[in-house]
Amino acid sequence: MSGIDHGGGAWQARRVLVTGSGGMLGHDLLGVLKHRPELEVTALARADLDVRDEAAVRAAVTGHDVVLNAAAWTDVDGAEEREAEATAVNGHGAANLARAAEASGARLVHVSTDYVFRGDATSPYPEDAPTDPINAYGRGKLAGEEAVLAAGGYVVRTAWLYGAHGRNFVTTMLRLAGERETLDVVDDQRGQPTWSWALAERLVDLALADAPPGVYHGTASGETTWFGLARAIFARAGHDPERVRPTTSERYVRPAPRPSYSVLGHDRWAEAGMTPMPDWESMLSAYLGSPRA
Numbered sequence: 001m002s003g004i005d006h007g008g009g010a011w012q013a014r015r016v017l018v019t020g021s022g023g024m025l026g027h028d029l030l031g032v033l034k035h036r037p038e039l040e041v042t043a044l045a046r047a048d049l050d051v052r053d054e055a056a057v058r059a060a061v062t063g064h065d066v067v068l069n070a071a072a073w074t075d076v077d078g079a080e081e082r083e084a085e086a087t088a089v090n091g092h093g094a095a096n097l098a099r100a101a102e103a104s105g106a107r108l109v110h111v112s113t114d115y116v117f118r119g120d121a122t123s124p125y126p127e128d129a130p131t132d133p134i135n136a137y138g139r140g141k142l143a144g145e146e147a148v149l150a151a152g153g154y155v156v157r158t159a160w161l162y163g164a165h166g167r168n169f170v171t172t173m174l175r176l177a178g179e180r181e182t183l184d185v186v187d188d189q190r191g192q193p194t195w196s197w198a199l200a201e202r203l204v205d206l207a208l209a210d211a212p213p214g215v216y217h218g219t220a221s222g223e224t225t226w227f228g229l230a231r232a233i234f235a236r237a238g239h240d241p242e243r244v245r246p247t248t249s250e251r252y253v254r255p256a257p258r259p260s261y262s263v264l265g266h267d268r269w270a271e272a273g274m275t276p277m278p279d280w281e282s283m284l285s286a287y288l289g290s291p292r293a
Contacts, residue, residue, distance in 0.1 A: 013039070013065035013066045013107070013207065013208055014038070014039060014040055015039070015042070015065050015066070016033060016039050016040070016041050016042070016064065016065065016066045016067075016207070017041075017044065017060065017061060017064040017066065017067045017068070017106075018033070018041065018042070018043050018044065018068045018070065019044050019049055019051060019060075019067065019068070019069050019071040019097065020046065020069065020070035020071030020072060021043035021044055021048075021070065022045030022047070023046075023071075023074070023165070023166060024161070024163045024164075024165045024166030024168065024196050025070040025111065025161065025196045025199065026043070026045070026070040026071075027163075027164070027165035028164075028165070028196045028197045028199070028292075029068055029200045029204065030043055031292070032197070032200045032201050032204050033204060036204070042060075042064065044060060046071065049071070051069075051096055051097060052088050052089060052093050052096070054096045057096040057097055058096075058099075058103070058104075060100075061097065061100035061101055061104055062104050063104070064104070064106050065106055065107065066106060066109065066207045066208070067097060067100075067101050067106050067107070067108045068109050068203055068204070068207060069094065069109065069110045069111060071089070071093060072089060072090055072111065072141075073085070073090050073140070076115070076135065076137045076254075076258075077255040077256050079135070079136045079140060079256065080135055080136045080137070081255060083136035083139070086136060087136075087139065087140035089140075090137070090140035090141045090143070090144050091140045091141070091143030091147070092143075093144070094110055094143075094145075094147055095144065095147035095148075097110070098147045098148045098150070098151035098153055099147075099151060101151065102151040102152060102153075107153070107154070108148060108151070108153035108154065109153070109154045109156060109203055109206055110145070110148040110153055110154065110155050110156070111156055111199075111203070111218075112141050112142075112145050112155050112156065112157045112158075113137070113138065113141045113157055113158065113159060114157055114191070114219070114259065114262040115133055115135065115137055115138035115141060115259065115262075116133050116138050116141055116142045116145060116157065117129065117131060117132065117133070117138075117259060117262070118132040118133070118134055118259065119134060119258070119259015119260050119261050119262055120259070120260060120261060121261050122261065124223075124263045124264055125217075125264050126265045126267060127214070127215040127216065127267065127268045128215070131145075134257050134259060135256040135257050135258075136256065137256060145215075149213075149214065149215070152213050153213060154206060154207075154211075154213050154214065155214070155216070156202070156203060156206065156215075156216045156217070156218040157215065157216070157217050157219070157264060158194055158199055158217075158218045158219055159191050159192055159194060159219050159264065160191045160194055160219070160229075160262065161194050161195075161196050161199065162193060162194070163195060163196030163287075163292075164196075164197075164290075164292045165196075169193075169229065169230075170233055170287070173229075173230050173234070174237060177237060177239045182243050182244070182245055183230065183243060183245065184246075185226050185227040185245070185246065185247065186225070186226045186227060186246075186247055186248060186249050186251070186252060187227035187228070187246035187247065187248070188248050188260060189226055189249060189258060189259070189260050189261075190224070190225055190260070190261050190262065190263055191223065191224070191225075191226075191262035191263060192219040192220045192221070192222065192262070192263060192264065192280055193220060193224065193229050193280045193283070193284060194218070194219045194220045194277070194280070194283065195220070195283045197287070197292060198220070198277055198278065198283055198286075199277075202218050202274075202277060203218065205274065206272060206274075209272050209273065209274070210273075211272035211274075212271055212272070214268070215268065216268050216269065216272070217264035217266050217268065218277065219266075219277065220277050220279060220280035220283045221266065221276050221278060221279040221280070222279040222280045223263045223280070224280060227244065227247075229284075230244045232281060232284055233284070233288075236284065236285060237288065
C-alpha cells in the first residue's frame with residue numbers, strides 16, 4: 001500500500017480520495033488540496049459514487065492512503081420525514097467507507113455534526129460527552145460515527161457551516177439584506193458559525209498528521225446565536241445591524257427539532273499537536289473578505 005508506514009514511523013500519505021466532492025465542503029477540500037501538489041487527489045461527487053453501494057465504495061477506496069468523507073444527506077428537515085433514506089447515506093454509507101478503509105489500510109476522516117448531542121447543555125460539549133440526538137438527522141449521523149470509530153477512523157464534528165459553494169445562513173442573510181427592511185432571527189439557539197474553507201484546511205491537516213484516531217470537534221472558537229451572527233453579517237457587509245431583530249424558536253417551528261445549545265469543546269486538538277480553530281468573528285471577517293466568498 002503506497003504512502004503508509006506500518007512500522008511505527010512518521011505517517012505519510014500520497015493518494016487522497018474526497019467523497020462528496022460536489023458539495024460545499026467538498027469544493028473547499030479540493031481547493032485546499034490544490035495547494036498540496038505532492039498529493040494525488042481523486043474527487044468523487046454524488047453522481048460518481050453512491051456511498052450506499054458497498055461494492056462501489058470498496059473499489060473506490062482501494063489504492064488510496066486517505067479518505068476524506070464529505071458525502072452526506074444534509075437536509076435536516078427532510079431527514080425527519082425520510083429517516084431511512086437519510087440514514088442509508090449518513091449511517092450505512094459511512095459504515096461502508098469505514099469497512100473499506102479498514103480493509104485497505106486507508107485513513108478515514110469522516111465529517112459529523114453537533115446534532116449527535118441533545119443540545120440542552122450550558123457549557124461546551126467535550127469530545128467524549130454522552131450522545132443523545134433529538135432528531136432523525138442526528139440519529140443517522142451518530143450511526144455513521146459509531147461505525148467509523150469502530151473501524152479506527154477519525155470523526156470530526158462540525159456545526160453552523162457556511163461557505164461559497166451552496167446555500168447557507170450567511171449567503172441567505174446577505175441576500176435578504178437587499179430584499180427586506182427588517183429581519184427577525186432566532187436568539188435562543190447558541191452555536192459556533194464555521195467557515196467551510198477553514199474546516200477543510202483542518203480536515204486536510206488532520207488527515208496528514210501523526211494524530212491519534214477518535215473524535216475531534218471542527219468548529220470555530222467562541223459562540224453566538226443566529227441573531228448575533230446575523231447582526232455581525234450585516235455590520236461586516238455595510239448594512240445597519242439594527243435592521244436585525246431578535247425572536248424565538250417558537251416563531252419558526254420546523255419538522256425537525258433543533259438543539260438549543262450546539263457549542264463544542266476543542267481539547268482534543270492538543271493531542272494532535274494543533275491549536276483550536278480561530279474564533280467565529282475573525283473567521284466570518286476572513287470569509288467575507290475572501291475571493292472565495
